[in-house]
Amino acid sequence: MAGAFARPRSSGPLAIWVVSDGRTGIENQALGLAEAVQRLTPADITIKHIRWRPLFDRWPSALKTRAMLDPASDPLDAAQPDLWPDVWIATGRATLPLSTRIKERSGGRTFVVQTQDPRWANTRYDMIVAPAHDGLSGDNVFEITGSPHRITPQRIAGAAPAFAERIVPLPHPRVAVLIGGKSKAFDLPPDHAADLADRIAAAVKASGGSLMLTFSRRTPDAAKAAMTARLSDLPGWIWDGTGDNPLFAFLHHADHILVTEDSANMAAEAASTGKPVHVLPMVPLKSGGKFARLHDDLQSRGATRAFDGTLDAWTYEPLAETDRAARAVLEAMSTRATA
Template identity: 65%
Template sequence: MDLTSDSASSLRIRVVSDGRAGIQNQALGLAEAVQRLRPADIEICRIGWGSAFDKWPSALKQPWMRDPESDPVLPSDGAPWPDIWIATGRASLPLSSRAVTAGPGRPFVVQTQDPRWRTDRFDLVVAPEHDGLSGANVVSILGSPHRITPVRIADAVAAFSDRLDPLPRPRVAVLVGGRSASHDLPPDHAARLADQIAGAVRAVGGSVMVTLSRRTPPEAEAILRERLAVVPGWIWDGQGDNPYFAFLGAADHVLVTEDSANMAAEAASTGRPVHLLRMVARKSQPKFDRLREALVTRGLARPFDGTLDFPATPRVPLAETDRAARLLLARYDAFRA
C-alpha cells in the first residue's frame, strides 16, 4: 500500500486495482487529476484473489477469499471509509460493490473501464467511448484515464537527460505492445514493422527510443531489437528505472502499436504526432477500430505508412483524464450535498 499525501488535504481517495501497471495507472491517473483540482491524499491499494477463487464470478466473491498478500482495502470496525473510491479491473469489482452498499459514511465509488457487471450500481463509471457504454452514471472519454501530464514527462526527460540529450532529432518514441485476445505480433510482422520504422527514421536522420511490453512475444522482441539497432537510439532493456514517460516527453513523433488503448491515449495526450502501427488481428476488433477512427478523425493520429510525414495543422493534446476529473468532482459534490 502506497500513500501520496497532500498536507492541505480535504479529500481522501483510495485507488484499488490488481497492481498491474496498465490497470492501476487508469485509476491512479484519474485520482491524480482530481488531486490537481482539489487537495487530496491518495492511498494506493493492490488486491488479488486466492487461486481457488480468482475465476469465480464477482457476485460470489467474499472478502475472505482475497489473497493474503492483498492490501486491506476495506476498513476495520469503526474505521472511516475514504471520501472517494476509484477502482479499475475485474479484481476490484466485488470490493467496489461492497463499498457502494456500505451504508452511511460510504465512499463515492468510481469504476473505470466497462465493468461488464452491475454497471448501474456504481456512483460513476468512467469508460472509453469506444466501448459504447451508456447510462446516467457513465462518463465516456476518448481512450482511458492515464498519468501523463506536461510536468511529469518534462521531469522524466530531465531525469534521463544523460541518455536522451545525445540522440539526434527528430527523436521517435516507439511503443510496442504484443499478443492479446485481439492482436498478435508474429515474427514476420515484427520484421516488417522494424524495417519500416528504421527506414523512416534513417530517412530523416533521427533516432529511436523503444520500449517493449511484457506481452511482446520473445521472437518479435529479438527481431525488433536487432533490426532497430541499425539506427541511433535507445532500446530499453527493461533494467533500472522505466524511461517510458521520458520517451514520451523527449519524442518529436510517437509510434504506438494499435493493440493498447492506454498507450494510444497517453501518446495523444502529449500533443506530438502519433503514428499507429498495425498489428495482426486475431479476431474482429470493432472497439479498437472505433478508437483508431476517433483519433484519426480528431487529427491526433494517423496510420503509419512508412514515413514520418504528418499534417502540419495544430494539434490540441488530448486531455480527457482532466475532463473526467472535473465531472467526477461535480458528481461527488452533488453526492455529498
C-alpha cells in the first residue's frame, strides 16, 4: 500500500465512487462499505454502473478494453486528475478490468478497494475486503465475517415507520423468517420446504407469536407455494414481493430471526442486529466449504444457533464488520498518504 496519496483528506469531503454491475445484492456490498466510510468522515458518494457489451461480457478480464463497454454504462472518465475519486469501491466480476487500471488512469490519486475475492490480479488493488470464510490471504487483504452490507440499527429503525401499521399490532414474539433458495451448494425442494414450514409453524404457535416472512429471488416457486400454504394461517405477514420491501422493518420489529443456511449475506446481516439468529437447514448439494466456515464463525461469536424447533432467546454483541472494514480503509489511506 505504499506510494503517494495525491489529495489530502483535509482538503474537503472524500469523493467515493461505488462501482458494480448494478445488481442490488452486488451493489449493496460496495455501497454499504462506502456508507460506513461516510459515517466516519465527510464523504460524497457517487454510484457508477459497469456493463459490457453482450459479445464481450464473458471474456477474460485481462482481454477487456474500455471500447467493449456497453453504452449504458455510466461515464467513468475524468478530464482532470482532480475529478477522479479519492476512493473507488467496487464489487463483482464486471468491475475488475477497470479496478485494476484506475490507479494509472487517475495518476495515482485513487485508493482502490475491491470487495469479495477478485480471483484475478489480486495484488493490483490497494485493499481487498474479503469474507474470512473465503480463506483469502495477502498483504492487501482485510478479512471480515460475511460481506459488507448496508444494515445498521439506524437504517432499519428508519424503515420501520412505513410498515408500522401492519407490524406493530402483531403479537410477540415476532419471528422474521428469511428464506433463500437453490444455489450451487444448496437446494430447497418442495418437500423440504414443507417440512421447514411445519417446524416454523409449530414454534410460532407454541410461543403465541407471529410470523414475518420474506422469500429471496432464488426461492423456487414450488417451495414458496409449499411454505405459504402451511404458514398462511399464522398471525403475521408473508410478503409476496409486491409493493415496497419490508425486510428492514421485519428486522427492526423481530424478536427472533430465522434464516436459511444458503446465504452468507443473509446470516451475517441478521447477526448485525444483535437478535437471536436461528439457522434453518437446507438440502446440501456439497459438504463443508466456505458456508460451514462462516456458520462456525457466527456460532463462535454467539450470534447464531441451529434451529431446533424452539424460540429460545440469547444475547451477543452485534456484528459491526462493515464499520470495522471502513476504519481499515481510512487507516490504510492515511498510512499511504504519509509514506
